[in-house]
Amino acid sequence: MSGLGSWAARRLLLGGVQTVAVVLLVFALTEALPGDAAVALAGDQPDPARIAAIREAMDLDRPAYERFADWAAGLLHADFGTSLASGRPVTSYLSGAFGPTLLLAALTVVLLVPVGVGLGVLAARFEGRFVDRLVSAVTLGVYAVPEFAFGVLLVTVFALRLDWLPPTAVGYGTDLLAHPAALVLPVLVLLSRPVCSLSRLVRAGMIDALASPYVAHARRYGIPGARVRYAHALPNAVAPAAQQLARTVDWLLCGVIVVEALFVIPGLGTVLMNAVSERDVPVVQGLAVVFGVITVVLNLGADLVTHRFAPRAEVAA
Amino acid sequence: MQDHPGLRRRGFLTAASGIGALALVGCGGSNDSGDSSGGGDGKPRRGGRLRAAFAGGGASETLDPHLANLFADVARAKALFDKLADYGDDLSAQPRLASGWEPNAGLDRWKVTLRKADFHDGKPVTAEDVLFSYRRIADPEKTFRAKASLEPIDLRASRAVDERTVEFVLKRPTAEFPNVLAAFGAYIVPDGSSAADFDRKPVGSGPFRFVSFAPGRSAVFRRNDDHWDGAPYLDEVEFVVANEESARVNALLGGQVEYAHELNPTTARAHEGRGRIEIVRLRNSAMQAFAMKTDRAPFDDKRVREAFFLIADRQELIDGALSGAGVVGNDLFGKGYEYYADGLPQREQDLDRARSLLKQAGAEKLKVTLDTSAVAAGFTEAAGIFRDQAAQAGVTVEVRMGSKDSYWADILDSGTLCCYRSGAMPIEAHISQRLLTDSTTNATKWHHKDFDALYQQAQATKDAEDRAAVFGRMQRRLYAEGGFLVWGFADWIIGTARTVRGVDRKAPANTLDWARFDKVWLA
Numbered sequence: 001m002s003g004l005g006s007w008a009a010r011r012l013l014l015g016g017v018q019t020v021a022v023v024l025l026v027f028a029l030t031e032a033l034p035g036d037a038a039v040a041l042a043g044d045q046p047d048p049a050r051i052a053a054i055r056e057a058m059d060l061d062r063p064a065y066e067r068f069a070d071w072a073a074g075l076l077h078a079d080f081g082t083s084l085a086s087g088r089p090v091t092s093y094l095s096g097a098f099g100p101t102l103l104l105a106a107l108t109v110v111l112l113v114p115v116g117v118g119l120g121v122l123a124a125r126f127e128g129r130f131v132d133r134l135v136s137a138v139t140l141g142v143y144a145v146p147e148f149a150f151g152v153l154l155v156t157v158f159a160l161r162l163d164w165l166p167p168t169a170v171g172y173g174t175d176l177l178a179h180p181a182a183l184v185l186p187v188l189v190l191l192s193r194p195v196c197s198l199s200r201l202v203r204a205g206m207i208d209a210l211a212s213p214y215v216a217h218a219r220r221y222g223i224p225g226a227r228v229r230y231a232h233a234l235p236n237a238v239a240p241a242a243q244q245l246a247r248t249v250d251w252l253l254c255g256v257i258v259v260e261a262l263f264v265i266p267g268l269g270t271v272l273m274n275a276v277s278e279r280d281v282p283v284v285q286g287l288a289v290v291f292g293v294i295t296v297v298l299n300l301g302a303d304l305v306t307h308r309f310a311p312r313a314e315v316a317a
Numbered sequence: 318m319q320d321h322p323g324l325r326r327r328g329f330l331t332a333a334s335g336i337g338a339l340a341l342v343g344c345g346g347s348n349d350s351g352d353s354s355g356g357g358d359g360k361p362r363r364g365g366r367l368r369a370a371f372a373g374g375g376a377s378e379t380l381d382p383h384l385a386n387l388f389a390d391v392a393r394a395k396a397l398f399d400k401l402a403d404y405g406d407d408l409s410a411q412p413r414l415a416s417g418w419e420p421n422a423g424l425d426r427w428k429v430t431l432r433k434a435d436f437h438d439g440k441p442v443t444a445e446d447v448l449f450s451y452r453r454i455a456d457p458e459k460t461f462r463a464k465a466s467l468e469p470i471d472l473r474a475s476r477a478v479d480e481r482t483v484e485f486v487l488k489r490p491t492a493e494f495p496n497v498l499a500a501f502g503a504y505i506v507p508d509g510s511s512a513a514d515f516d517r518k519p520v521g522s523g524p525f526r527f528v529s530f531a532p533g534r535s536a537v538f539r540r541n542d543d544h545w546d547g548a549p550y551l552d553e554v555e556f557v558v559a560n561e562e563s564a565r566v567n568a569l570l571g572g573q574v575e576y577a578h579e580l581n582p583t584t585a586r587a588h589e590g591r592g593r594i595e596i597v598r599l600r601n602s603a604m605q606a607f608a609m610k611t612d613r614a615p616f617d618d619k620r621v622r623e624a625f626f627l628i629a630d631r632q633e634l635i636d637g638a639l640s641g642a643g644v645v646g647n648d649l650f651g652k653g654y655e656y657y658a659d660g661l662p663q664r665e666q667d668l669d670r671a672r673s674l675l676k677q678a679g680a681e682k683l684k685v686t687l688d689t690s691a692v693a694a695g696f697t698e699a700a701g702i703f704r705d706q707a708a709q710a711g712v713t714v715e716v717r718m719g720s721k722d723s724y725w726a727d728i729l730d731s732g733t734l735c736c737y738r739s740g741a742m743p744i745e746a747h748i749s750q751r752l753l754t755d756s757t758t759n760a761t762k763w764h765h766k767d768f769d770a771l772y773q774q775a776q777a778t779k780d781a782e783d784r785a786a787v788f789g790r791m792q793r794r795l796y797a798e799g800g801f802l803v804w805g806f807a808d809w810i811i812g813t814a815r816t817v818r819g820v821d822r823k824a825p826a827n828t829l830d831w832a833r834f835d836k837v838w839l840a
Contacts, residue, residue, distance in 0.1 A: 033720075033722075034720045034722075034723045034727070035720065035722050035723025035726060035727075039722070039723045039726045040722045040723065042725070042726060043386065043725060044725040044739075045462070045465075045725075045758060046725045046726035046729050046758060047465065047757035047758055048729075048757065049757065050460055050465075050757070051726065053460045054460050057458075057459075057460065083376075083377055085374075085377035086376070086377035086378070086379060086532070088376075088377070088532075093376045096376065097376070152563065155567050159567065159571050160567065160570050160571060163571075166571055166573060167567035167568060167570065167571035167573065168559065168564050168567050168568045168571070168573060170368075170370060170557050170559050170564065170568040170573050170574060171368060171534075171535055171555065171557045171568075171573060171574070173531055173534040173535055174534070261560060261561045261564065262561060262563065262564060263564065264557075264558075264559040264561070264564045264568070266376075266533055266534050270375060270376075270533070270560075271375065271376055273375075273560075274374065274375030274376065274377065274533070275375075277721075277722060278374075278375075278377065279722065280377065283376075
């Protein structure tokens with residue numbers, strides 16, 4: 001097990017380096033954008049004297065490396081700095097917006113795993129037959145629809161035509177659990193594409209595993225079909241799916257910008273959109289750190305899972 | 318680091334958005350869907366909560382009225398606070414907290430009398446509060462938006478004569494001084510207010526009192542029964558933020574809000590007259606223009622500018638770029654506003670004359686770059702349409718897409734021709750901010766000493782009719798050879814639930830009756 005421990009430590013270290021790289025890259029790219037927060041704030045009243053005054057008030061006249069150093073130093077004691085646009089601490093932005101995004105992501109994952117794996121196993125079991133073709137056709141079809149269009153479609157049908165569900169979560173703020181009906185459509189939109197990709201992966205993995213010599217061997221021993229499928233073949237099929245799942249969770253947490261905009265859910269994606277258009281660099285940086293850390297942790301977890309289920313697959317550390 | 322300056326994103330208020338003023342324009346096509354939600358129909362009823370959806374500024378929003386920059390900010394600020402004056406439908410200043418104003422003979426000292434009004438904490442609004450508010454806005458350390466508007470006032474010399482009288486001393490004669498009192502963001506707050514107060518529990522003198530506020534999400538205000546202008550009909554008003562237009566429409570259709578601000582023309586067409594929601598079109602709102610830099614080739618030749626005026630097929634631009642939701646412009650700002658020169662002939666496309674003017678100017682195979690950006694609705698479409706129209710006159714227009722976030726700053730000094738738009742403001746303010754030699758946002762580089770002198774003359778003219786004549790002269794000059802090719806005025810479109818009554822149908826954005834929830838009721 002010490003092998004696994006040092007492997008995990010190396011992975012963690014690598015993850016730390018990756019996070020720092022992401023943050024540096026974000027800082028550099030934001031610096032390279034035309035205009036800065038002062039210009040963005042001045043909007044359609046770009047009076048040069050005013051822009052200069054805003055720039056000075058925001059400390060934007062200081063060199064970039066100084067601002068970066070200050071910010072990095074604050075980060076060491078969990079101080080993400082203050083927003084350029086409002087002067088409020090960046091942590092308040094992140095904590096306020098984390099709840100709704102986390103809730104959406106958690107609900108989606110909770111539903112995603114059984115639905116995605118179930119559909120994949122189902123399709124693999126009836127490989128080449130009607131059920132398989134139906135599942136494949138539907139998943140491919142849904143996967144091809146962009147989230148925005150799918151969301152608009154769902155809203156039109158289920159909220160505006162049938163009047164079963166509220167069309168948006170406007171006015172509910174972060175207290176979404178008190179209005180569970182408002183969560184149904186956003187979660188459906190979020191589920192649509194990951195379910196498709198996950199079930200396709202599970203299906204492919206299952207078919208490979210079921211055709212493998214060790215499964216044939218297990219069958220020769222007379223082990224019941226269900227047991228072969230779930231205890232022997234599925235773990236091998238899940239390995240690639242776990243990594244896909246990690247990427248999905250990552251994508252869910254890192255915004256889900258379309259869904260949040262369409263359904264007016266004040267989550268991290270909304271904060272990110274606003275911060276980018278305001279050139280609110282400290283907020284963008286704070287989000288980059290959060291997203292970087294989440295990505296690293298999730299991928300580490302996925303690799304561990306893969307390691308556990310399919311040690312021979314030899315995931316690169 | 319508290320209290321960061323100024324404006325936030327999408328800094329539209331004055332410039333980028335507006336709303337139509339007036340019923341005037343013979344906009345025969347004004348097919349407003351029924352008038353059931355028009356002004357004074359039915360008997361106003363008390364009670365209820367109205368939820369209004371606006372595009373907002375996200376988590377960085379604040380209730381500091383002096384920071385107001387977005388429509389959502391202004392709508393909230395006007396519910397909680399009052400200004401000394403505000404703009405009527407024709408953009409003339411109307412008294413609000415000020416019950417009247419009286420200049421001296423030289424027009425450089427103005428005595429402003431306050432009406433009897435109280436803040437939400439019961440304290441009266443006094444001359445000291447007014448001076449405190451204006452000094453806060455003008456603080457040289459800060460960059461509040463109204464600062465430039467208050468520039469004519471010498472706040473050091475101005476003083477409170479008594480509780481309810483302020484004497485403003487001005488740096489120069491300013492006949493249009495009441496416009497300053499109505500300036501965008503010049504709200505009156507209690508003496509001693511600090512930035513922290515506005516976020517926690519703002520106290521104003523407006524028609525609604527503060528209940529709760531979560532930046533980027535929701536603000537709830539309750540009726541102020543003691544408001545000097547009469548208590549609102551609504552018990553409560555809630556402002557919610559939905560940046561996506563489709564989300565605002567869906568929330569309105571689904572009954573989650575009763576008022577949705579800023580809708581697309583296509584949405585309006587889809588729902589107009591269907592009986593599900595009411596569509597309110599505020600005509601003649603945002604000025605739509607191309608700005609030519611008059612200090613550089615090829616537009617330093619006034620024949621080229623005139624040729625460009627004649628190249629534009631205005632109706633085609635309106636139909637294409639604004640989906641028909643607007644009326645044609647006549648190369649002048651402020652259609653329907655006070656002092657607008659409406660006697661000038663409507664400019665029409667005349668390609669033959671344009672070609673001959675270009676020939677005279679020696680610019681027959683002219684090539685120009687037109688700067689545009691997705692910063693405002695219809696900009697990129699307008700650029701494409703104008704390129705095709707120019708081609709018919711033998712002019713090659715190359716469209717260049719610019720960054721959305723720095724567009725307004727980029728076009729100020731660079732390029733020669735660009736897409737431009739502006740919201741409602743008095744014609745006098747448009748001139749002083751954009752067309753004088755020392756104007757800070759002079760995008761057409763219109764530098765003419767004699768034009769500046771006319772402006773000073775207008776400001777020193779006490780008689781309103783004489784002043785109108787001077788403004789008329791200035792506009793005739795701009796019509797003949799100015800740098801703004803004003804091709805249209807876009808409608809501002811609002812959607813309301815069928816139960817909403819009393820929504821004003823004529824008020825441009827930033828004016829008194831726009832987004833004015835104290836006169837609205839639920840049937």
